[in-house]
Amino acid sequence: MVKVMMLVSMAAETWSLVPGNVTEVTEEVATSWINAGLAKSYEQQEVKVVEIKPEKNDSAIEINLEKNEIDILEGLNHVGGGWYLLPNGEKVQGKEEALAELAKLGEE
Numbered sequence: 001m002v003k004v005m006m007l008v009s010m011a012a013e014t015w016s017l018v019p020g021n022v023t024e025v026t027e028e029v030a031t032s033w034i035n036a037g038l039a040k041s042y043e044q045q046e047v048k049v050v051e052i053k054p055e056k057n058d059s060a061i062e063i064n065l066e067k068n069e070i071d072i073l074e075g076l077n078h079v080g081g082g083w084y085l086l087p088n089g090e091k092v093q094g095k096e097e098a099l100a101e102l103a104k105l106g107e108e
Contacts, residue, residue, distance in 0.1 A: 002030040004039035075102050 001024045006017045017023055022042050025033070033039040076098050077085040084098035085091055088105060092098040 001025065002027050003042040003044075004030050004033060005042040006039050008038050010038065075105075 003022055003024050006019050006021045006023065008019060010017045030039070030041070034041060075087050079085050079091070081093075082095070083091055083093050084095065086098065086101055086105060090101065092101050
């Protein structure tokens with residue numbers, strides 16, 4: 001038996017498959033579906049799970065999966081929609097603006 005991921009919808013009387021479904025079929029059926037462009041070979045990907053616990057509640061965490069980077073922005077609390085809460089309670093929109101304001105607060 002071989003696992004394939006469906007690229008199109010397909011249905012019979014007792015089952016149905018939609019794009020993205022992974023199903024196990026015989027090697028002959030898998031080859032036929034792949035050659036017809038109905039499915040592609042499926043290899044299970046290893047998923048990395050990372051648990052992040054900031055030391056303080058006033059830190060924003062940014063994760064960039066494409067670059068495999070994690071940034072912890074100390075002193076900023078990301079409250080959603082691009083808004084950040086500074087330690088003095090002021091809300092600022094935009095990461096760069098928030099970092100600049102945070103730097104100003106540190107100079108005072």
